[in-house]
Amino acid sequence: MLSKGLKRKREEEEEEEKESLAVDAWWLDPGHPAVTQASPAVTSSSLFDLSVLKLHHSLRQSEPDLRHLVLVVNTLRRIQASMAPTAALPPVSNPPAAPSMADNLLASSDAALSASMASLLEDLSHIEGLSQAPQPLADEGPPGRTVGGTPPGLGALDLLGPATGCLLDDGLEGLFEDIDTSMYDSELWAPTSEGLKPSPEEEPGKEEAPELDEAELDYLMDVLVGTQALERPPGPGR
């Protein structure tokens, strides 16, 4: 589901959308007492933001409290279902990868991976406008006992909605903009064996830029999902 950034087919989404609507149809009924009673101050979207914050916070723990995580995720799915019933639903009935992240976290710890994932998530949060939401509560959840705190992965991103996919496509470029690649571009580092010249090599690279980005995106996805060891950051060939 998560790997390679593939989206499920539209038909599947529609089927599942119908299923979830059938089960939880009351969310959409404006006459329902629970819906009408919701005070205007507490909107679905603010609850959504709050839940996403809680999810992030929970996943950032070195050893997330599974019960808290599962309850927040399930609540988030309910809120999400009620917010966008007709639009293309993000994989609501497709359970989030958040717990799998937790499992992976338990299985491995890689400081470099952690750092890159943490920064990626920070950037996404800002881009999504979540910084407008109330500050994360300082003392919620178990005390952070991090040693190179392994942060969340794509599971959280899944819940943020389909926009996230596009976000990564555009956002990746921006994220790596500040890396100075001049060192790698210089001839000093080019292989000197005969028949191989740096310039011709560069050009094909640039021509294939779109495909390279795809490949890099796949690579990054794999890294984030933890299926691939982080060898070196995806690269300079842009």
Added chain:
Amino acid sequence: ADIISTVEFNYSGDLLATGDKGGRVVIFQREQENKSRPHSRGEYNVYSTFQSHEPEFDYLKSLEIEEKINKIRWLPQQNAAHFLLSTNDKTIKLWKISERDKRAEGYNLKDEDGRLRDPFRITALRVPILKPMDLMVEASPRRIFANAHTYHINSISVNSDHETYLSADDLRINLWHLEITDRSFNIVDIKPANMEELTEVITAAEFHPLQCNVLVYSSSKGTVRLCDMRSSALCDRHSKFFEEPEDPSSRSFFSEIISSISDVKFSHSGRYMMTRDYLSVKVWDLNMETRPVETLQVHEYLRGKLCSLYENDCIFDKFECCWNGADSAIMTGSYNNFFRMFDRNTQRDVTLEASRENSKPRASLKPRKVCTGGKRKKDEISVDSLDFNKKILHTAWHPVENIIAVAATNNLYIFQDKVN
């Protein structure tokens, strides 16, 4: 003093154990009734204190393991010593608590101060004699049951066979033999093949008090499964499934969270069990799976505040509950250092407060009332004035008498019936 994380009377009620966040266990003993001190009337005093668990570091996963004691369970007493199981998130330990009130004197091979005597100087033999000494209570770890839980242990329960016990974490329940530490049997496993499909965790588990083949476990979705170990080695398929259908008129975004069961306890008779969810206590007849026989409202006035309680995470608080010895009364905690007691026979309930400021020692506790409506009467407290940091999560009831222990953060209160 550290925050108390568990409270438990032993089978006779003479001993009361508490565990705290710092990994310490403190055991209180009831004083013998003494005619010359009529006021003591069986008071509890500190009997033994020991460090049960220390913080650990899992180097493989780069994780710190908390020393907080999650649960203590006593074993039935079989000889002069007392045994209890205490557990943190990952490791269960069997502790032996024994008394030493005699000391041997007159050894042949060593002096009174312990130094070895020169064997060639010994010309006569004597029999050492036992002399009384000041009572010393020693706690020693007899078994350590480790490395069997990937997730956080939330429950332990001693079987009625007195030979085995279970330990439960978020996804699995293991069966141990008290004598064997290098092996445990997994009897329940709800971990999905794909962790992405995880939607439910185990929140509590307990063995039936009389039938050694029966256990129950509760979930974060508000369900209880009863398993019979005779039917198969792996109890993934339950024998009974207890769930009350949701009331459509009170559904909300928080329905699942507030239905999550934080504690499950069999009655002493073994005929009933009770579950504690966020707002209520439900009593179930084991023969009826469709709905509880009683539902007791603990603090229904919080239903309108669920959003704030979700925001400050209080909605995730895990309250425990307990039966009295006769199964005629139930007790559970709430906020503002309030705790609630329900009498099943008279259908009456009362709210009391565990606080030094609001009650004097040996004075009767005054019933409290939370006002929900507009006009607050004198002595009532409004919902908005409740202190949500003062939570009573852990309570215990003496197995025979009307003595209760209430843990209010880092203070332990012991209340007794007033003797006329």
